[in-house]
Amino acid sequence: MKVLAAMSGGVDSAVAAARAVDAGHDVVGVHLALSRMPGTLRTGSRGCCTIEDSNDAWRACDKLGIPFYVWDFSERFKEDVVDDFVAEYAAGRTPNPCMRCNERIKFAALLEKALALGFDAVCTGHYAKVLEDEDGNRELHRAADWAKDQSYVLGVLTHEQLKHSLFPLADTPSKAQVRAEAAARGFTVANKPDSHDICFIPDGDTRGWLQERIEMDEGEILDHEGNPLGTHEGANAFTVGQRKGLKIGRPAPDGRPRFVLEIRPKENKVVVGPQELLEVDRLCGIKISWAGLPLPEAVTGEAFDCMVQVRAHADPVPARAFTTTDTEEPGSTEELVVDLQGSLRGVAPGQTMVLYQGTRVLGQATINSARSLAWDPRAV
Known part of the structure; x- marks a missing residue:
């Protein structure tokens, strides 16, 4: 299989690419340049996509003996991720830029270009698993290491995108094992710290960054x-x-x-x-997508049991969900309604809710409203 390995410059993508090579695939590495003026150096574990990251990705590919390219996706990234982030905050919502990047850059723009160039799949270092049901339909599942599981941020992937997605780290029991493997392979990134925070706000000052743009x-x-x-x-x-x-x-x-x-x-x-007024028991979401084929109930509007997760590393909460049509929204918007069998605290419009059954990711929606158990904001 001809595989395009997305190389971030980190340890996970390097080991994922190596495993794709070991599996006998014809692998080509690519680093995405997401900024026209990338920083020359990271600040500890903050930020990503810097010149240093590009060099680290090149060194990993050189060690593997595979071709390496840098693709300029900076304009698409600005429009689909950065500008969306600003627009969402301007509208009073709290967006998740990592979800938008996976949805619109890594598994839309990158995958589209890869398929156009004749590649069969895109390989990344995400901790998630793709399985097939008895009919051969692909499903997205949690990784073996739940502590590092990234299925939440991949909840935006569609059935068609899952057909061309490869996650070689799916069954790895721990990040420590990935680092040990990287060291054994001679990768210089074996002990490189994980990136965190928002990549285009490397100093972590989101408020200050927004004040310059809103x-x-x-x-x-x-x-x-x-x-x-x-x-x-x-x-x-x-x-x-x-x-x-x-x-x-x-x-x-x-x-x-x-x-x-x-x-x-x-x-x-x-x-x-007070903090207790942050608790909610019903979430309503728009911009729904299903990770693989949707459940039959999701198509008919019948209620189904699930677990709902609203942050990348939050615990999932039992819930019952159904789809409906919100006639009050322009164009009769399809809506995903999730009634919690418990409560969640501090849920903001603009966040993403991802639904699960067991380890399987069912799909996701952008939260449009959250109902409080103890407080009705309309009364204020």
């Missing part, structure tokens, strides 16, 4: 009963569940900390309150 105006901070508490410098830079940086200046009457409960970008207001 017009911020002073507005009111209200408590959960509608009483004014103070002012903020721009509602768009806040996120639901946030505790730090409120700068209210005086404590709550009970002395407990306050958290952001809601962001109202049109009114430029931020609503805060």
